[in-house]
Amino acid sequence: MSNLDLGIIGNSTFSALVDKQGRIAWxxxxxxxxDPVFCSLLMGAREQAEHGFFDVLMQDMSHSTQHYLHNTAILVTTxxxxxxxxxxxxxFAPRFKDRGRMFRPLHIIRQLRPLAGHPRISVRLRPAFGYGAERGQCSRGxxxxxxxxxxxxxRCTTNLPVAYLADEVPFLLEEEATLIFGMDESFPHDLVLAGHEYFERTCEYWQDWTRFLAIPFEWQKxxxxxxxxxxLCSFEETGAIIAAATTSIPEAPGTExxxxxxYCWLRDAYFVVQALNRLGATKTMEDHLRYITNIVAGWEGEHLQPVYGVALNKSLVEAIVDHLPGYRGMGPVRRGNQAYxxxxxxxxxxxxxxxxxTFFxxxxxxPGDVALFERxxxxxxxxxxxxxxxxAGLWELRTMARVHTYSAVMCWAGADRxxxxxxxxxxxxxxxxxxxxxxxxxxTIIDQAFDRERNSFVESFxxxxxxxxxxxxxxxxxxxxEDPRFVGTVEAVEKALRRGDHMFRYAQKDDFGIPETAFNICTFWLIDALDAIGRSDEARxxxxxxxxxxxxxxLLSEDIDPxxxxxxxxxxxxxxxxxxxxxxxxxxxxxxxxx
Structure with a gap:
């Protein structure tokens, strides 16, 4: 059965998701x-997918293990x-400095190594095209x-016999093999040597990058x-940071x-910048600020969209992909997002x-200047x-417009800053x-959104x-x-929305019914609020x-079943x-x- 026991690899141009058995499923x-050329994650049950994946199958497999190499985005599955x-x-996906530039080609590199005995494997490489609509034409070199x-x-270039891949036949893996998958371009280097060089330099890049992070004493890993x-979720060309690598993984089973x-949601920008600042990841933060200021520079006073594409795209027309059944068969699968x-x-x-x-x-x-301030x-x-x-509010309610307190507070924060x-x-x-x-x-917000009888703010005026x-x-x-009104609000929100160790966004019925799963970011918000009001042991x-x-x-997804x-x-x-x-x-x- 498909699940979210997945790892992510990438290089800030693209990413791929790998499951516990070594399948690249997205x-x-x-x-x-x-185009999701690997899209088996949205093709129903794992075993039902006929294409849209990159498998290494072990004959008579009993179990598998998986881990990242220390402080890297290099994933090892055994x-x-x-x-x-x-x-x-x-x-892994190569990422390192080369000739004064960041080298981040659209390559997935898979290195296969016999670890014990004489493993017998088969390799199944079945990319899809048109959002899973077809397999395309395969030819051999x-x-x-x-x-x-x-x-x-x-193209996939390899030192394995091409016939083994084309016919998907089982074979004994007796020495190291390298497969480089990417765009249809020739690879004019010694495959194994290049694979080793890319591995070493990518490993060095990530370990060097993490060395300069401002991490806490506790919970470092x-x-x-x-x-x-x-x-890995940043698109380095423009500085955009996507909300997630996937589309259409449902928030709860069978809910649509x-x-x-x-895509890149502007409401996330402040919190992402805050996290990058605290980590000391200044280059990534500066890139993301560049993305934000580009949106401001191109804004002409019309409606400012909540979400933009990774290349500042404005039109994200939402459509249903009919030929993909969805995660565990739970459609619909959507391409684009109406929230724009x-x-x-x-x-x-x-x-x-x-x-x-940028100003401080x-x-x-x-740094920010007078021209940016005026914009x-x-x-x-x-x-x-x-x-x-x-x-529509930050929860993007599609048919329930009202004066949301959070929206009002964010507008206040804009004026305050x-x-x-x-x-x-x-x-x-x-x-x-x-x-x-x-x-x-x-x-005005206090007058309209604070319920004095409950000693709590409410979600709308x-x-x-x-x-x-x-x-x-x-x-x-x-x-x-320490303001009693905020303490009272925390207590009211916790009472209404906490389910065990997790927090819901809200509890009332929306366009799709009553929410069934907790929203992970909301639990972190509760943790921070509890610590702020002095309930630090509970927060920890x-x-x-x-x-x-x-x-x-x-890794975490958006939601969790409490x-x-x-x-x-x-x-x-x-x-x-x-x-x-x-x-x-x-x-x-x-x-x-x-x-």
Whole structure:
């Protein structure tokens, strides 16, 4: 049965997901939002997929193990048979500095090595085209297989006998083999030597990158794995960071809550920038800020979209892919995301919050200037106009517009940060202007969204319910954590939405019914809020429970079943990994207090 016991490899151009048995079950080319040439993850049960995968099958296999090489994105899967034989599969995408540039080709490299005895294996390489619609035409060269689709051609170059791959026959693996899969280009180098060089230099790159991370004293392995995953979800060409590598993994079984997350949500930007800043991953942070400022620079005052493509694409038209049955047969499978058309007023504040970093961080090569501030002021005007207007909210409710408290608070935060930026730029007139607007918004939000009888904020102006986003009020600076109104809000949200060790986004019925699974980022929000109001021991215990909820490689999806612990939703979820990073850095003992 398909599950989310998957590992991710990649090089900040594309990524691939590998299951516990060594199958590459998901990979899009030539970039994250491209055609999923490996798409068996969405073809029903694992054994039902007829194409869309890259397998190494062990004859008479008994079990497998899997791990990442220390502090890298290099994944090692070991297959064992019932006779004591074993084969090791090393999967990675090359990434390293070469000739002053980052070398990150669209290559999946698979190195096969007999580990014990005389393993007998077969290799099944079956890419698909047109979102799984067809297998394409296969042709042979002396050392490669070529796969041609309607608009794309791929090639696998190998030192294995090509006939073994083409006919998928079992054979004894008696020496190391290398397979390089990617675009239809010749590979003019010694395959094994190049594979070894790429492996060594990629390993060196990742271990060097992690050496310079500002990690906490506690939970170091978990934070490093989350940071590497965050890096793997970045599209380095533009600085975009995708929400997840997949589309249409349902939030809960049989619910049709199936979305395409291979895009960049602006609301995530502030929290992603915050995590990268705390980690000291300044180059990735600066790239992402460049992506945000490019959106602002191209904005002409029209509706600012909640989500954009990795190359600043605006049109993400949502369509159903009929010929893919979906994860475990749970369709629909969607391509594109309708959210790009939504009215979500929190986006304006999110953009300003993310861009604020450029004005105050002296490490950045291109600091914020007056021109950027003036562009952000135009965004801020939208905050003033929209903070008390109905929208779809951060949960992207498709048919339920109202004045969401979180959207209003984010608009307030945009005005508040503009006041601080203006003061930093020594412009007292604009600082006073934005400070007064922020104060007015602050008073209005408290008047309209605070329920004095319950001593709690509610999720919308004049509403009756709470949602998990209210836990962020202290994080955004709207209220200090010791404020009784915030403490009361935390208690009300916890009472309404906590299920065991996990948090729901909200509990009321939406467009698709009553939510059935917990939202992992919301649990991290609760952890941070509990710590902020002085319930630190509870926060640490809950954080440890969330670490136990990760898969065998330390990765998280978007959602989790609070009863079974099974992961659901798109994978790996950037926001979940960001939540882990921020909570770990908040809760950990200080290095100075550790010895």
């Amino acid at each position: 990979a899009c080319v030539p970039r994250f939002d491209g 297959l064992h048979d019932r006779h004591g034989n074993a084969v090791q599969i090393t999967d 002396s050392n490669h297989l070529r796969f041609a689709g309607p608009s794309l051609a791929l 978990a934070v490093i794995r989350a940071a590497i995953t965050l890096k 809550r199936n979305w395409d997350y291979r 058309e939504h009215i979500q007023n929190d986006i304006y504040g999110s953009v300003i919050l993310a861009a604020t970093q 961080d002296q490490r950045l090569k291109d 952000l002021e135009a965004v801020g005007q939208r905050c003033i106009e929209l903070f008390d207007q109905p929208d 503009l006041a601080r930026i203006a003061a930093h730029l020594q412009n007292p007139e604009r600082a006073d202007y934005w400070r007064k607007r922020a104060e007015h918004m602050h008073r 004049g509403g009756q319910e709470v949602d998990a986003s209210l836990l962020l009020m202290f994080e955004l600076g709207f209220l200090p954590p 215990r809950l954080f440890e429970k969330m670490l136990e909820s990760r898969n065998h490689l330390g 009863n079974t612990g099974e992961l659901w939703g798109n994978f790996p979820q950037t926001y979940s990994m960001v939540g882990l990073i921020n909570s770990a850095l908040r809760l950990s003992k200080k290095w100075s207090d550790a010895f």
